[in-house]
Structures are given as C-alpha cells and as structure tokens.
Amino acid sequence: MLQPKLKSKVRCTDRDIGEVTKVILDPLSHEISHIVVSMNGSGERQIEMAQVQDVMEDRVELRAPASAIAALPLFQRHDYVTTHEVEISHLEDNIDVTPGEVLVPFPDLEKDVKRRTFFMNFTHVIAFLIGLPMAYPILRFLMKPMYMPFDNDWLMVGNVSKIKQDDVGVQFQYMKKVKEAYMPEAEVEKSVWVLKASPEVLDKVYQDKDQEFRDASGRIIWINKKDFPYIAFSGKCPHLGCAFKWRQHKTLGQVFLCPCHLSIYDATGSVLDGPAPRALDALPIRVSAGGDVEIIDMEFKAGVKSQIRII
Amino acid sequence: MQQPTISNEPVTAIEKIVAFLDARVGLKEIQAKMLNEPIPGGSRWAYVFGSILLFIFGMQALTGILLMFYYVPTADHAYASTQYIIHEVDYGWFLLGYHFWGSSAMVVCVIAHMSQVFLWGAYKPPRELLWLVGLALFGIVIGFGFTGYLLPWDQRAYWATTVGVEMVDKVPLLGDFLARFLKGGPTPGQMTLSRFFVIHVMILPAALMALAGLHLFLFRVAAPAGPFSGTSEEIKAKTDYFFPRQIWKDMVGMAVVFATICGLAFWEPVVLLEEATPDPGEYHPEPEWYFLFYFQLLRLKIFAGEFGQFMGAVALPVLFMILLVALPFFDKDPERNIFKRPVALISWIFIMAMIAIFTVSSVINREFLD
Numbered sequence: 267m268l269q270p271k272l273k274s275k276v277r278c279t280d281r282d283i284g285e286v287t288k289v290i291l292d293p294l295s296h297e298i299s300h301i302v303v304s305m306n307g308s309g310e311r312q313i314e315m316a317q318v319q320d321v322m323e324d325r326v327e328l329r330a331p332a333s334a335i336a337a338l339p340l341f342q343r344h345d346y347v348t349t350h351e352v353e354i355s356h357l358e359d360n361i362d363v364t365p366g367e368v369l370v371p372f373p374d375l376e377k378d379v380k381r382r383t384f385f386m387n388f389t390h391v392i393a394f395l396i397g398l399p400m401a402y403p404i405l406r407f408l409m410k411p412m413y414m415p416f417d418n419d420w421l422m423v424g425n426v427s428k429i430k431q432d433d434v435g436v437q438f439q440y441m442k443k444v445k446e447a448y449m450p451e452a453e454v455e456k457s458v459w460v461l462k463a464s465p466e467v468l469d470k471v472y473q474d475k476d477q478e479f480r481d482a483s484g485r486i487i488w489i490n491k492k493d494f495p496y497i498a499f500s501g502k503c504p505h506l507g508c509a510f511k512w513r514q515h516k517t518l519g520q521v522f523l524c525p526c527h528l529s530i531y532d533a534t535g536s537v538l539d540g541p542a543p544r545a546l547d548a549l550p551i552r553v554s555a556g557g558d559v560e561i562i563d564m565e566f567k568a569g570v571k572s573q574i575r576i577i
Numbered sequence: 578m579q580q581p582t583i584s585n586e587p588v589t590a591i592e593k594i595v596a597f598l599d600a601r602v603g604l605k606e607i608q609a610k611m612l613n614e615p616i617p618g619g620s621r622w623a624y625v626f627g628s629i630l631l632f633i634f635g636m637q638a639l640t641g642i643l644l645m646f647y648y649v650p651t652a653d654h655a656y657a658s659t660q661y662i663i664h665e666v667d668y669g670w671f672l673l674g675y676h677f678w679g680s681s682a683m684v685v686c687v688i689a690h691m692s693q694v695f696l697w698g699a700y701k702p703p704r705e706l707l708w709l710v711g712l713a714l715f716g717i718v719i720g721f722g723f724t725g726y727l728l729p730w731d732q733r734a735y736w737a738t739t740v741g742v743e744m745v746d747k748v749p750l751l752g753d754f755l756a757r758f759l760k761g762g763p764t765p766g767q768m769t770l771s772r773f774f775v776i777h778v779m780i781l782p783a784a785l786m787a788l789a790g791l792h793l794f795l796f797r798v799a800a801p802a803g804p805f806s807g808t809s810e811e812i813k814a815k816t817d818y819f820f821p822r823q824i825w826k827d828m829v830g831m832a833v834v835f836a837t838i839c840g841l842a843f844w845e846p847v848v849l850l851e852e853a854t855p856d857p858g859e860y861h862p863e864p865e866w867y868f869l870f871y872f873q874l875l876r877l878k879i880f881a882g883e884f885g886q887f888m889g890a891v892a893l894p895v896l897f898m899i900l901l902v903a904l905p906f907f908d909k910d911p912e913r914n915i916f917k918r919p920v921a922l923i924s925w926i927f928i929m930a931m932i933a934i935f936t937v938s939s940v941i942n943r944e945f946l947d
Contacts, residue, residue, distance in 0.1 A: 293615040294803075294813055351609035352818075355800040411768045412757040439856055446767040452653060454766075457856040501856065505886070506743040506875070508736060509857045525861035525946045526740060527876045541881035541889075565764060567753070568743050569886045576763040 267297055268321045269361070275325045276303045278332040286326060289361075290346065296360035301326065302341050310341035411447055416577060418487050418562055423458055426496065426557040433467050433533045435459045435499070435512035435522055442563055457501040458549065458561055459512065459522065461533060470534040471497060471548065479550045479562065488550035488562065497535075498551040498561045505529045505542040507568040522546060543571050612820035617803025619815035620823035623697070624801070625830035626690035631789065632831045633683050636838075637721075638782065640676040648728070650774035652767040655730035656852040663847060674842030680722050682838050684867045687718050695925060698913030699802035705905040707795040710788055712901055717785045724777040726865060727770060735853035736862030738765050738773070744890035752891075764855070805913035861946050863939075870932045873939035 274286045287310060288302035300312050313335060319327040328335065349357055379385075423440040438460050441453040463471065472492035479488045490497075499522070503510045508526035515521045515530065518538055522531040530539040535546030550562040567574040587596040598604045616624070647666055649658040662669035691711065694700055700708035727738045742765065746756035761768025803812055817823070850860060864872050871894075874880070880889030908921075915922050 292813070294617050294809065294816060347609065347613055350606050352613035352615070353610050353797055353800075354615070355798050408758065411761045412754075412763075414762065442855075444766060446652075446762070449652070449767050455854040455856045506740045506890075508740060508862050509855075523946075526736075526863075527872075528942075541876065541878065541885060543881070543883045543886060567746070569747055569883065569890075571883045 267360075268315060268318055270298065270301050270318065270321045270326045271324070273324075274321075276301075276328065277325060278328045278330060278335060280331050283332050283335055288341075291349065291354070291357075291361060293352070293354055296354070296356065298361060303335070305336065308336070311335055311338045312341045313338070414577075416482050416564070416575065418481055420552070420560040421563055423460070423498075423559050423561055426460075426462070426553055426559055429460065429462045432462050432464045434520065435461050435533065437501075437512070438498075438559060456563065457509070458563075459499040459501060459510075459546075460551070460559055461497055461499075463495050463497050463533070467534050468492065468495065468497075470536070477548060479564070488552075490548065490550060494551075496551050496553055496559065498549040498559070499535055499546040500549050500565060502547070502565055502568065503529055503542065504544050504547060504566065504568050505540070510546075543569060544573070547573060612818060612824070614797070614801070614819040615816050616801050616819060616823055617816055618807060618812040619817050620819075620826055621804075622826055622830075623693050624823060625827050626686050626693060627796075628824075628827035629830045629834055630683065630686050630690060633679055633686060633834065634785065634789070636835075637676060637679045637683065640672045640679065641778065641782075643672050644676060645778065650728065650770055652730065652770055652853075655728060655770060656849065659729040659731075660849060663849070670846050671839075671842055674846050675838055677847045678838045678841040678845070680725060681841075681865070681867065682834055683718055684722060686834070687715055691715065692925065692929075695921065696915045697802060697805050698915065698918065698921075700905045701908065701911065701913060702905060704795075704799045704802060707792065707799055708905050709902060710792045710795060712898070714785065714788050714792060716898075717781055717788065721777065721781050721785075722865065722867070724773040724781065727765075727773045728777065729847075729849055730770065730853045732850040732853055732857055732860045733863070735765060735855075736857060736860070737864045737868075738769065740862065740864070742769075747887050747890040749887065749891075802913070805915060861943070863943075866936070869939040870935035873935040873942065876939075876942075 270286050270289060272286055272289070276283050276285060284303050284305045286301050287304045289298050290300035290302065290312065291297070292299045298315055300314055301318070302310050302312050304310050313328065317328050317330055319329045321327075421440055421442065423438040428438070429436050436459065437457050439455060439457045442456050443451050443453055445451045461467075472490070474492060476492050477490040478486050479490070481487050501509050503524040503526065505524060505527055508524050510522045510524035510529070510531070513521060513523040515523065518530060518532075520533070521538060522533075522535070523529075524540070524542070528540045529537065529542035531542070531546050532538050535548065537545060547564070547566045549564055552560050554560070563577075564575055565577045567576050587593045595604065644662060647658055647662050647669070649655060659673070662673050664670070694708065694711065723738075723741055727734045742756050742759055745759060746752045748755055757763060759769070759772060760766075761772050807815075851858065863869070874893075875886075875889050877889070879885060910918075912918060
C-alpha cells in the first residue's frame with residue numbers, strides 16, 4: 267500500500283502543485299483512499315489514490331497534469347472527522363502518516379539499572395508470598411460449615427393410628443431442630459413416609475436380612491428387624507433430592523411418585539420407572555407400646571447407586 | 578453527515594463547564610469516539626441485543642440495590658422481608674416484580690444476542706476472544722438466575738436450589754466437595770442462603786462488570802463484523818456510525834424491553850409460595866421457565882441411573898459449553914453467510930427446537946402430576 271507522508275511535495279506530470287496536508291482513510295478497508303493537497307494558496311483539493319503514480323521519501327507523483335487537479339472541486343473539510351474522533355480499530359497497524367518517530371528521553375536514573383529481570387521476578391515472588399498465606403485460610407474459612415457430625419437422636423414423628431391400610435404410604439410430618447453456625451436453634455418441617463408392610467413387602471425390602479445402621483465411626487446404632495412391620499422411607503428422592511408423594515398411577519397402581527423427574531417406586535421402595543439410580547432409603551424406625559413412631563432422621567446422597575449418609 | 582466537533586466560544590454556564598472539562602480530559606473527543614463507530618453495512622435491528630443487555634443489567638443493579646434496603650438474607654427473615662417488600666413497602670411489588678421479570682428478560686436477550694452472533698458468523702476470527710468473553714458472561718447470567726432464585730426463601734426457591742446443587746454433586750471426584758462448598762453444609766440452609774446472597778450481590782456483579790467492560794473493549798478493538806453478505810462496495814455505501822441510527826434502534830429496543838418488563842411486573846406480580854422447608858407439602862418443585870427444558874430433559878430414561886445422571890447433569894452441559902468455546906477455533910471457514918453454512922444453521926434450529934419441545938412437554942406434564 268502506498269503511504270504518502272504529510273508535508274510531502276506533490277508533483278503532477280508537468281509541475282509541482284503544492285504539498286500533502288491531509289490523508290483520508292477508508293474506515294472499513296483501513297486503506298488510504300485520498301490525499302488532500304494544498305495548492306500553494308489556491309485552496310485544497312482531494313485526490314484519489316488511483317491518481318497517485320508513486321510515493322517517494324518526500325515527494326508524491328501524480329498521473330494527471332496540474333490543470334486537471336486544479337479543475338477538481340475544493341476539499342470540503344466538514345464532510346470528515348479526524349481519527350481522534352472516530353473509533354477505527356487497528357488504525358496504527360495499517361497506516362503510517364506520522365512523519366518520523368516521536369521520542370521521549372529515558373531517565374538518567376534508569377540507565378544504570380542492570381538487573382531489570384531480577385526486579386521483575388522479585389515483584390512476582392513478593393506477590394506470591396502475599397497470596398500464599400492467604401489461600402489456605404480463605405479456603406478453611408469458607409469450608410467451616412461443610413461437614414458436620416451426624417445427628418443420631420430419635421425423633422417422634424406421629425402415631426401408627428394414622429395408618430389405616432397395609433402397604434400404603436402415609437406421610438408423617440415432623441419438626442426437626444437445626445442449629446447452623448451462630449444462628450439460634452431453629453425448627454424446620456420435614457416429612458417421612460411410613461407404611462405398615464405386609465409380609466410379602468417385608469420380604470422384598472429386607473430380603474431375609476436385618477438392616478443395620480451405623481454412625482460415622484462404623485459403630486452399629488440400630489437394627490431394623492426383618493419381621494418388624496413398620497417401614498419408614500426418607501422423604502428425599504434418591505434421584506436429585508426432591509420430595510416424592512404417594513399417588514395413584516394409571517397403569518402401575520399405587521406408587522411413590524416424584525413430581526420432579528418422574529421417578530416411580532413401589533411400596534417396597536424399589537424403582538419401577540424413571541431416572542432414579544436406587545431404591546428409596548429406609549430409615550431406622552421404632553414404635554412404642556402406645557403406637558408412637560420414632561425415627562432417626564438421616565439423609566443420603568442423591569443420584570448414586572449406593573447409600574452414602576450425609577446427615 | 579457528521580459535523581466536526583470543534584467547540585465554539587462557550588456562552589452559557591453549562592457550556593463553560595463542558596469546555597472546562599473538555600480542556601482537561603478531552604470530553605468531546607471521548608464522546609465523539611464513543612458515538613462515531615463505523616458500522617459496516619449500516620445499523621440494523623438485529624444488532625440491538627448487546628445494548629439492551631447492558632440496559633437490563635443497569636436496571637437489575639438499580640432494582641437489586643433498592644431491594645437490599647429491606648431484604649434480610651437470613652433463614653428466619655428472608656421470607657418475611659420479601660413478603661414485606663411485596664405487601665408493605667410502597668412500590669415494593671413493582672421493584673421486586675421488575676427485578677424478577679428483568680432476570681427473565683436477561684436470559685431471553687442473552688440467547689437472542691448469542692444467536693445473532695452465531696447466525697451472522699461473528700464469532701469467527703478475529704473475534705474469538707470476544708466470543709469467549711461473551712460465553713463467560715452467559716455463564717454469569719445463568720449464575721445470577723440460579724443464586725437469585727433462592728433469596729426469597731420460599732418453597733420454589735428452596736427446591737430449585739436443592740435440585741440444582743444436587744446436579745453439581747454429580748461432577749466426578751470434586752462433586753461432593755463443590756456441592757457442600759456451595760451449600761455451606763450437607764443440606765440447604767442458612768449457610769446456603771448466605772453464600773448465594775454474597776455470590777448474587779457481590780461476586781457476580783463485580784465479575785459481570787469486569788467482563789462486560791472487557792467484552793466492549795474487545796468489540797471496539799475488533800470492530801463490528803457487519804453483514805454476512807454483500808460486496809465491499811455495497812457494505813461501504815450503507816455504512817453509518819453508531820450514532821444516530823443504531824443508537825435510535827437500540828433505544829427503541831430498550832423501551833420495548835422496559836415496557837414489557839413493567840407490564841409483566843404489573844400483570845404477573847411475584848407471588849411467593851409457603852416459606853422454604855424440607856417438606857414441600859403439595860407443591861411440585863419446578864425451576865424457572867427458562868430451565869424447564871432442561872428439567873424435562875433430566876426426566877428422560879437415557880439419563881437414568883448413576884451414569885445417566887452424570888451424563889445428563891454434568892457431561893451434557895459441559896460438553897455443550899466446550900463445543901461453544903471451541904467453535905471459533907475449529908470453524909475457521911471465513912464464510913459468514915448463514916445460508917451457506919448448513920451445519921451451523923441446522924444445529925441452531927435443532928437446539929432451538931429441542932428447547933421449545935422440551936419446554937412445552939414439561940408444561941404438558943404438569944397436568945398429569947395432580
């Protein structure tokens with residue numbers, strides 16, 4: 267690309283006509299489209315780059331005679347804005363109109379500094395030494411509430427007199443006390459599904475084995491006996507942690523159905539349909555002589571095949 | 578035709594102040610540079626979404642700051658303070674409704690903006706970085722929606738978060754840690770509310786402002802891509818500056834969005850459900866409408882079981898994002914005309930159709946649940 271310089275003399279085929287005062291840029295192609303020539307006192311003319319024969323160090327040669335250039339209309343400054351007033355990306359990569367470089371002296375004090383790389387690395391080391399002791403405290407600070415010991419207390423959730431029929435899920439709502447961080451102890455409402463199981467259902471649930479529950483250290487805290495007729499299922503769907511309900515299904519009859527992602531379980535808790543990866547989670551349950559149902563409120567990780575207790 | 582912005586003698590007090598500032602910081606030059614951005618091929622309605630997103634963000638920041646004057650981010654006060662905003666504070670219902678519907682508008686306009694860039698082939702070299710920062714901003718918008726949803730602390734909020742965080746839990750190896758880290762415990766509670774609040778009102782706004790600034794900077798550095806067809810002469814002949822025609826179109830777009838959000842806030846006011854608790858009662862948990870398609874997708878049998886859940890909750894969205902990130906690096910064909918890029922066009926139609934179909938089917942599914 268031809269790069270005519272400002273102040274270059276402009277020569278026509280027959281004689282000199284003046285000097286370059288402005289260059290005009292195409293904003294899309296970033297190429298110089300015109301030069302503006304001051305005609306030695308008789309106004310400015312705008313000349314297409316196609317008219318430019320050659321660009322030399324301090325001279326621009328045109329293809330046309332001086333009379334043809336003088337016949338062009340006068341340059342209209344108000345049709346243009348300067349490049350300072352318009353957003354043209356990568357302008358300096360494409361055009362070189364500044365006559366020569368503009369320089370600033372290097373400060374004397376800087377001239378003797380030999381180990382610039384050392385100082386640069388030193389800066390990085392200091393920044394690292396500031397950051398490093400912060401990282402672990404920040405992580406621990408944020409991790410404080412993440413893991414907490416399991417709560418193995420028995421909670422009273424209701425009375426078996428609420429259950430009228432065998433093998434039908436009955437929802438028991440109860441309040442659980444929670445204490446988080448500095449907050450005063452609060453109560454949240456939770457629910458558990460209890461059913462009085464027929465021997466066939468018990469067989470399917472326990473498969474002839476008592477079910478053991480352990481605390482975090484692996485010590486057995488409770489055993490659900492295989493012939494004990496009451497079963498409590500955690501209210502949390504093992505798919506993604508929603509809450510399922512006992513519903514009449516068109517073809518499957520009465521089932522546990524999770525309204526979120528449509529996992530379906532039968533009265534034994536086994537998956538009949540939908541995306542759930544495992545059966546419903548049975549909880550430790552005991553019933554007093556008066557029929558009061560007590561459970562240990564446990565929750566297990568959703569979305570995995572095996573039962574992993576989280577609270 | 579743009580007049581040269583050379584100041585005349587200042588006369589009025591305001592002109593004098595402007596002249597004073599101009600002499601010191603080059604105000605007029607900055608203003609001229611902001612407005613005089615050549616738009617190849619001229620202004621278009623298709624280009625309005627970027628400006629509209631900036632406008633929506635500004636309004637979300639304004640309404641969000643106002644809501645914080647009354648909102649209390651604790652498990653025992655979040656619900657009551659939100660109800661107080663809705664029912665007691667003058668125009669609280671409006672500002673909360675605006676903030677609520679503004680988030681939907683944000684998601685809609687982000688999808689429109691990304692679609693426009695995709696269909697116009699404007700992500701292609703040399704605009705890769707612009708596209709990448711845009712994807713990060715998309716992630717931030719989703720993050721805003723997810724964290725903001727919990728703050729009213731009603732049943733809807735609680736269950737959307739419960740399920741959303743369970744999805745994070747499906748990340749291999751790190752999932753359990755990440756989910757607990759987000760929740761601040763094994764199950765959602767006060768710590769979750771605190772964390773989501775801080776993320777929603779501090780971390781994400783800071784990140785969005787920084788990245789949106791970078792996005793604009795990169796946009797100005799790379800210059801607008803312009804139309805995907807036409808000869809350079811045609812494009813040059815139609816080229817104009819950002820001001821006034823594009824700004825006019827942007828302003829009309831903003832006004833339409835503003836009126837729509839106001840209308841929704843007025844006719845579809847925010848109504849909270851019961852206060853959050855781990856027992857949903859008769860409520861059927863559901864995410865916000867723009868996540869319904871994904872919610873429905875996770876009901877598919879192919880996403881059943883432990884591996885299926887990993888595929889649905891983690892692999893699918895991560896792969897989709899990786900695909901979008903890699904897009905400008907493997908799609909090096911300089912052809913930008915969408916009608917000459919059949920794979921791109923079919924992919925876009927397929928994704929939009931899937932979103933529409935799954936959204937509709939999740940809505941249809943509702944009636945079978947009662």
